Amino acid sequence: MDLASPWLLLITLVILGASITVGILLGRHDPAVRTGADPIAVSRTDRLRSLPRFTSVVRTRTRLLAGILVLGFVAIVFGGILVARPTTESVTRPLSHNRDIMLCLDVSGSMTDVDAEVIETFLELSKGFDGERIGLTIFNSSAAQVFPLTDDYQLVREQLTAMKKSLTDDTNFSPDYWKGTLNGTGASLIGDGLAACALRFDHIETDRSRSLIFATDNEEYGASIVSLQEAAGYATQKQIRVFTLNPVDGNDAGNTETLRAATESTGGAYYPLRATTAVSDIIAQVQSSQARALRGEPRVIRADDPAPWSVALLLAGGGFVVLVWRFRL
Secondary structure, eight states: OOSHHHHHHHHHHHHHHHHHHHHHHHHTTSHHHHHTOOOOOOSOOHHHHHSHHHHHHHHHHHHHHHHHHHHHHHHHHHHHHHHTOOEEEEEEOOEEESEEEEEEEEOSGGGTTTHHHHHHHHHHHHHTOSSOEEEEEEESSSEEEEEEEEOOHHHHHHHHHHHHHHHHOTTOSSOGGGTTSOSSSSBOOHHHHHHHHHTTOOOTTSOOEEEEEEEOOOOOBSOOSSOHHHHHHHHHHTTEEEEEEETTTTSSHHHHHHHHHHHHTTTOEEEETTOTTHHHHHHHHHHTSOOOEEEOOOEEEEEEOOHHHHHHHHHHHHHHHHHHHHHHO
16 A cells, blocks of 8 residues: 555645644634623714725735635645645656677586576676666577566566576476476587577567577587587577687587687687676677667656645645734734
8 A cells, every 4th residue: 555645644634734723723812702702882883984994904804814715725625636646647768778688508417517607697697787688598409488588687687596596406306497498309409509599589680789698518419400500600690699608618629619619600709607707798798789779668657746736735724824813913
């Protein structure tokens, strides 16, 4: 429940109550009212009523009484408006960047010990972006999308955190996030995985910067439909730059050099997973491309705006009290 409405109602009632109380107290200031004395009849008052001073006083008091009635009514109206919670509307078009980033993770058995570390690196990367769309696809013998390209960073971090927890749960030998990645023949089909991640980019015909952050050890078991080189060629054709994170850099020189060559052929860069500058370098390279900002779809934003009506109510209430005081003098 929103607490603004009860507070506005309380403030309104306090102001109106104070105005009425002050009016009653000032009315009781009249000695005749205070003592309960009977009025005294006076004869031949016609001449008194015709005196300029008398008519001036009557005219002034009539105006004061009219002002009291008007300001009292106005204060009640302003109080009702405040209780109704006045709002303002504004239209905004959120700023975003024309950059898409697809996180692509190898979840094969050879990556089991390092996948949580890779996810942590992905989390660090997501904190460095602002306005870019980020998606995540995982693969083993087949690929599965965890979440599509989105600029909802809360969703991105929630999904990555939940995935990391799933991977580090010692009692869970088949994490939920592995579902959909074992539908093919073989394991860790690198070429197929890279190609599947590259195909996850939408609106491929639009002018956008596209980067693919590829985490794999390049230890393939089985025959891919698409080779690593062919997948890298497709990425190059679609102007997708690949940035590779290798958790076992140097353990197998042949695999490392093949992976490095395929990566660099796309215009991207290759990094050992634990390289101290990997995260900052990838962020800098991604953000250096296509820095033109884009405006999103218009959004209507409604916000409470009681300030002007609160000021108006205070002025009306204050004027009411002053006129009642002047009326009793």
